[in-house]
Amino acid sequence: xxxxxxxxxxxxxxxxxxxxxxxxxxxxxxxxxxxxxxxxxxxxxxxxxxxxxxxxxxxxxxxxxxxxxxxxxxxxxxxxxxxxxxxxxxxxxxxxxxxxxxxxxxxxxxxxxxxxxxxxxxxxxxxxxxxxxxxxxxxxxxxxxxxxxxxxxxxxxxxxxxxxxxxxxxxxxxxxxxxxxxxxxxxxxxxxxxxxxxxxxxxxxxxxxxxxxxxxxxxxxxxxxxxxxxxxxxxxxxxxxxxxxxxxxxxxxxxxxxxxxxxxxxxxxxxxxxxxxxxxxxxxxxxxxxxxxxx
Amino acid sequence: xxxxxxxxxxxxxxxxxxxxxxxxxxxxxxxxxxxxxxxxxxxxxxxxxxxxxxxxxxxxxxxxxxxxxxxxxxxxxxxxxxxxxxxxxxxxxxxxxxxxxxxxxxxxxxxxxxxxxxxxxxxxxxxxxxxxxxxxxxxxxxxxxxxxxxxxxxxxxxxxxxxxxxxxxxxxxxxxxxxxxxxxxxxxxxxxxxxxxxxxxxxxxxxxxxxxxxxxxxxxxxxxxxxxxxxxxxxxxxxxxxxxxxxxxxxxxxxxxxxxxxxxxxxxxxxxxxxxxxxxxxxxxxxxxxxxxxxxxxxxxxxxxxxxxxx
Numbered sequence: 001x002x003x004x005x006x007x008x009x010x011x012x013x014x015x016x017x018x019x020x021x022x023x024x025x026x027x028x029x030x031x032x033x034x035x036x037x038x039x040x041x042x043x044x045x046x047x048x049x050x051x052x053x054x055x056x057x058x059x060x061x062x063x064x065x066x067x068x069x070x071x072x073x074x075x076x077x078x079x080x081x082x083x084x085x086x087x088x089x090x091x092x093x094x095x096x097x098x099x100x101x102x103x104x105x106x107x108x109x110x111x112x113x114x115x116x117x118x119x120x121x122x123x124x125x126x127x128x129x130x131x132x133x134x135x136x137x138x139x140x141x142x143x144x145x146x147x148x149x150x151x152x153x154x155x156x157x158x159x160x161x162x163x164x165x166x167x168x169x170x171x172x173x174x175x176x177x178x179x180x181x182x183x184x185x186x187x188x189x190x191x192x193x194x195x196x197x198x199x200x201x202x203x204x205x206x207x208x209x210x211x212x213x214x215x216x217x218x219x220x221x222x223x224x225x226x227x228x229x230x231x232x233x234x235x236x237x238x239x240x241x242x243x244x245x246x247x248x249x250x251x252x253x254x255x256x257x258x259x260x261x262x263x264x265x266x267x268x269x270x271x272x273x274x275x276x277x278x279x280x281x282x283x284x285x286x287x288x289x290x291x292x293x294x295x
Numbered sequence: 296x297x298x299x300x301x302x303x304x305x306x307x308x309x310x311x312x313x314x315x316x317x318x319x320x321x322x323x324x325x326x327x328x329x330x331x332x333x334x335x336x337x338x339x340x341x342x343x344x345x346x347x348x349x350x351x352x353x354x355x356x357x358x359x360x361x362x363x364x365x366x367x368x369x370x371x372x373x374x375x376x377x378x379x380x381x382x383x384x385x386x387x388x389x390x391x392x393x394x395x396x397x398x399x400x401x402x403x404x405x406x407x408x409x410x411x412x413x414x415x416x417x418x419x420x421x422x423x424x425x426x427x428x429x430x431x432x433x434x435x436x437x438x439x440x441x442x443x444x445x446x447x448x449x450x451x452x453x454x455x456x457x458x459x460x461x462x463x464x465x466x467x468x469x470x471x472x473x474x475x476x477x478x479x480x481x482x483x484x485x486x487x488x489x490x491x492x493x494x495x496x497x498x499x500x501x502x503x504x505x506x507x508x509x510x511x512x513x514x515x516x517x518x519x520x521x522x523x524x525x526x527x528x529x530x531x532x533x534x535x536x537x538x539x540x541x542x543x544x545x546x547x548x549x550x551x552x553x554x555x556x557x558x559x560x561x562x563x564x565x566x567x568x569x570x571x572x573x574x575x576x577x578x579x580x581x582x583x584x585x586x587x588x589x590x591x592x593x594x595x596x597x598x599x600x601x602x603x604x605x606x
Contacts (some may be wrong), residue, residue, distance in 0.1 A: 272435055
């Protein structure tokens, strides 16, 4: 969506100044980082969606005759201690981890952006309350509060979303507030104000579109954080309950067989690293695209 | 010193907020907290007892006052499992955690400074490109997974370091805690490298570096005496900002390497459903973060005479 907006904006400028208004880097598809990141993520999402077509094994059903098999033609990456095909569990695990990661980022993104905008735009006691709340939340180490919250809420997807929202909104609030503080002194905002537009309209239609890019860039690294959090909660047995295939619990299950079957632990971790790489590349690419000259 | 006083004053609302969140954790439990905490086999008498002890029948605000009153007397509550105070359990385990935090910070600096220098010494050169790729991979590595890989390589395959444990005496700690600290350091390094490289590049662009260069100061001396000194101050702030991340990392890693620290206590207490200890640990960690942030702020103001806080 961002890319389409960029290109659309550039196209209208072409008529005014053909050469200088459309620098090459402004085309999203010419950003090598963005493109390679997108390809990585799209391939993984594609594999996850097409999982039943790619593999005929079931990710959950145990096959105790075939436990802890090495890689072979039948089992590309071998099997785990319950005889389940590792490659199959990896594919189905991508469904869970990516879905939860992408959904989990939405709530803190929206909450943080709204609170940050209100704080930055209105200032005064609104800002005071929001920023004191931020101070309180950042006083807790990320994982400590996350683990404690998921513990009291009980394991499961819903608890993960609630916990990540409570812990995660602060970064967006800080970021958006700082951006709004700068942007609200710009002339277009003053013009909108003197035009008698409502605060809501100024924030929603004029300020937000200009400040949201920072939050979107940050969201890319935040998804990585969230996926790591989900995987880590899975390691502590606080994440998605078994037997669902999930990368964190796969790493944890493999831990017991580290001496003999190190691949059981290594492979799901590598999957997380590749997803992280893809999202970081997208974030870097977006950063170059949306705020050129700052990288 | 009025800076320190003002900074301390700012801590008051944060401290109040932190205690409110820790207090409310119990009330996030679905249903009757006493019943959930004591389990399905709890007798009605035991449940009534816990209700009375925590004042669960009173209005929320007076429950909070009770909680705060105890806290101010240094009482974090009683462990439901061990029957001793949560604070004694935590104090007993604090040294291992502090060891891990300090050791990991030192290792993170040892890893990050040379890499950042390599990268900044020639911007956009090959070495810079390689170092800049480090965070792309590093940020996506689950810390506990890195721990397992290090255990496999250095404890199982090559048998250089022990698989787990805390060790005895300072020498023993240094050996036993090396892999866990390295794991935390690897998680922290990408962030530090990134900001250290950026601050070194900005120092390199400063006028006094040009002056030093034109005076003929040789490259290595220039880097150590002029660039590094000025670039390290922002790096301290970065470490301060990420202290929450660092401490969160120790919670995970203590469990991977079976280190008897506060983080291990937290996870054990979670499995034993020992709510008061989980609450106490959460609070202690928050206090630790706030204190370390205060120290870094003060250190920053003292180290860099250009910095004056006028907020």
